[in-house]
Amino acid sequence: MSKKPTMQDVATHANVSIATVSYVLNGVKKVSDKTKEKVFESIRELNYYPDSSAVSLSRRKSNLIGILIPMLGDSPAAMFKKNIYYNEFVSGIEVISRKNNYDTMISGVAEPEDVKGWVKKRNLDGLIYIGELPENLYEELIQLDVPLVLIDTYAKEAANYNNVRIQDERGGYLATKHLIELGHTKVAFVPTNLQTSPVDLHRMNGYRRALSESGIAFDEDLVFESYDVKFEQPALVNRIVTADPAPTGIVTVSDVLAIGVINELKKLGKSVPDDYSVIGFDDLIISEYITPPLTTVRQDIFTKGRTAAELVIASIEEESHGHNTVVLPVELVERESTRKL
Amino acid sequence: MSKKPTMQDVATHANVSIATVSYVLNGVKKVSDKTKEKVFESIRELNYYPDSSAVSLSRRKSNLIGILIPMLGDSPAAMFKKNIYYNEFVSGIEVISRKNNYDTMISGVAEPEDVKGWVKKRNLDGLIYIGELPENLYEELIQLDVPLVLIDTYAKEAANYNNVRIQDERGGYLATKHLIELGHTKVAFVPTNLQTSPVDLHRMNGYRRALSESGIAFDEDLVFESYDVKFEQPALVNRIVTADPAPTGIVTVSDVLAIGVINELKKLGKSVPDDYSVIGFDDLIISEYITPPLTTVRQDIFTKGRTAAELVIASIEEESHGHNTVVLPVELVERESTRKL
DNA sequence: CTGAAAGCGCTTACAG
DNA sequence: CTGAAAGCGCTTACAG
Structure with missing residues (x-):
């Protein structure tokens, strides 16, 4: 194959200096229209592309x-x-x-x-x-x-x-509020890890705000950390179904978690939403197509x-x-x- | 902040030439161990990293x-x-x-x-x-x-x-064979687009091989192109449920399609696998967690x-x-x- | 408006 | 075993 043309090739072909080619390419300085035309013409004919290594090196910018x-x-x-x-x-x-x-x-x-x-x-x-x-x-x-x-x-x-x-706080709030409006008073909150995730903490703040707004006391026993964002959640769900007080609604910090929870619940013979109402967070592409279609807090990723x-x-x-x-x-x-x- | 150190800085610091630094870095030529040591030491101290723009430019290789x-x-x-x-x-x-x-x-x-x-x-x-x-x-x-x-x-x-x-052909074969072994004789094949996708064609060859192996005649009317890999497939599924002959098994060329098909079937009040057995292709992470968990041909993407x-x-x-x-x-x-x- | 030349930070024959 | 120097393909003051 033919070697890749350089700026020098373009300059030669257009009968100008490489400086001029560079100026044209960068739209810098006032280059006469005829010259500009010639240069562009040569660039097209030679099918020239600036070498970004060289550009990066001399311009100290890699794009x-x-x-x-x-x-x-x-x-x-x-x-x-x-x-x-x-x-x-x-x-x-x-x-x-x-x-x-x-x-x-x-x-x-x-x-x-x-x-x-x-x-x-x-x-x-x-x-x-x-x-x-x-x-x-x-x-x-x-x-x-x-x-x-x-x-x-x-x-x-x-x-x-x-x-x-x-709006993490608001997300937690909206999800919880929704469940409360549906009549749930025992609402679980499922974060990943409250120690390491400020995002979860903010969502929990929203959760708490919704609770207190409705006069429902926050209950630590209804918070279930999952520690891992994945679909398999047997231990987590086991804790939830055996919890006291027994929650009927579950607010989750991610769709993956929600799907995992729903899945484990099914395995235990529980039905969503009959036995538990579950809310996700994210609204992944898939979330609309699982069974049941997931109620969730959408963010536009x-x-x-x-x-x-x-x-x-x-x-x-x-x-x-x-x-x-x-x-x-x-x-x-x-x-x-x-x-x- | 301090300017990023260059090879020259390293050379100066180690009291050698930049050529030597380069040799050491590239493990080329025989550099004495003491020199090598000095250079590595300087590199460490200055926290030097080669500039890949410069390397690319001179070595004509971008990595x-x-x-x-x-x-x-x-x-x-x-x-x-x-x-x-x-x-x-x-x-x-x-x-x-x-x-x-x-x-x-x-x-x-x-x-x-x-x-x-x-x-x-x-x-x-x-x-x-x-x-x-x-x-x-x-x-x-x-x-x-x-x-x-x-x-x-x-x-x-x-x-x-x-x-x-x-193994596209084999994938189509395995899927179809599976359905046949389960007793299905009217098996639909759902490719994306047979005109534009040789992959689909190969999978269909496998489908046909499995059919003929079992003495089932290939029937064009059981091939339903979807034309688009997405979850929404109302038209496609409508064609399937009204098809004559009526299929009981559906071999699909992707999990996304399979999930879409299952979804539409549900909307029409049909059950999977009770009314239709559906097989996907790919085995996406999610496929195990949908309802029903998807039978599929796994490839390791x-x-x-x-x-x-x-x-x-x-x-x-x-x-x-x-x-x-x-x-x-x-x-x-x-x-x-x-x-x- | 245009160009010669130094410089960006490396690599690599070539000498020694 | 080590180094001086040309070269990679650009940009950019500086002159003119």
Whole structure:
């Protein structure tokens, strides 16, 4: 095959200097229209594409955005693999990035040191981090001085960065309120892990607000941590069905959990929504198609990804490294996993 | 923040030339152990990471692998977004790539010209393409002379590249055979699109083989193209339930389709597996947790991704641009969406 | 409006 | 075993 044409080839072909080609390409300086025309013509004919390694090197800008996905346990991919959620999220980032001429790379986060290395090595222009950032990573990242967007974070350090979150408190509130309105008074709350997940804590605040608004006392015995976002939840569900007081409604912090809970309940011969009303959180694509179709709190994960990408890119291009926080709305979607008591 | 250290900084710090640093880093030439030690020491102290733009530029190698995802309709992401499948696949690629010091980028494929541009721009070392490659893309890619792995392709041109496929024919066979063994004689086959999908055609060959093996005549009227891999399938299912002959078993080419079919059947008051036995294909993570748990033909998508990555990387590093074809096994997973007639 | 030249941070023959 | 220097393909002051 023929070697890839360089800027020099274009310059020669157009009978100008490479500086001029560069100017034309970057829309910089006033280049005469005829020259511009010639150059574009040559670019087209030679089918020229600027070499981004060279561009990155000389411009100190890679047009690369890194997406950091926290690891749960072993491999970064395992996380990505299991969590249907990331699919849409990454998708949103991808769309906006491409539109703005950025490419995206994904990496699992193991050691903070690795992240730093990655950013430096690849000259990443910006970073999107999903979830609570480990303390030590904050320090590393500050040193890196790279535009950063934090997703679903409530850490105080987060205030120094861009943030995209959703109305977590309101989500918990809406879900609980819904069950209460349906006549449920014994409502369980199923977070992942209250120690490690501020998001869960905020949703629980909403849960508590809804309870107290209706004069229902908060009961610790109705909070069941699952510790793991996965479909298999025998232990969790066992605790729920044997709980005292016995709940009739279950507010969950994710659709995956809700599906898991419904599944285990079925195994125990219980019916949803006849015996238990269950609410999810997220509204995954699949949630409408399970049995029963899941009542859930919808968040627009795709938009979350888009917003995150828009924020990093703005931050990169303004050189302002601003810290904006965008809180996206949530909404209750009533389907058939909840019923009037 | 302090500027990122360069190789020069390391050289100065270690009191050697940058050439030596480079040699040490690349394990090339025989550098004395003391020197090596000094250099590594400096690298550690300065927390140095080679700039990959510079490396790419001088070594003409980006250590970047591009994943091409075909677009269905509008945005590339839309595809990625909807198809739960890609999640695992990309995950597999990612794991192997990272282990081999490659990063991966994902792009939707719109115009073949765009792909070419992307490869040239980013100096991609290798490419993984999912699905049937448009004719004109073959030509473009040949010119690019970049290691390529084709996934699930049956085009004759594909023989010139690396391929990863699964036992499609066998999958169709196993699914159909299973239904026949359960006593079904009127078995429907639901492909996506026989015109555009050789994969579907191969699975149908398996379907036909199982039929003929049992002395059941193939009946065109029992083939129902869905034309779209999505959960909503009212028209499709309407055709199925009103078909003559009336099928009792349904072999489907994807879990998404199967879930869609089951869903529509329920809406029509039909029960699975009581009225219809339905089989999927893929065995998505979710498929075990829907109602009824889906009987399906499992393929290991994660391994498919891993294999694809291994092939490109081998191809990149051997400079041999080989064309190996790996056919991964499939296996029938019996769950509860099928029953004895 | 256009170009010569230095520089971005590496790699790699070539000398020694 | 080690280093000086050219080169990878761009960008960008600086001159003109």
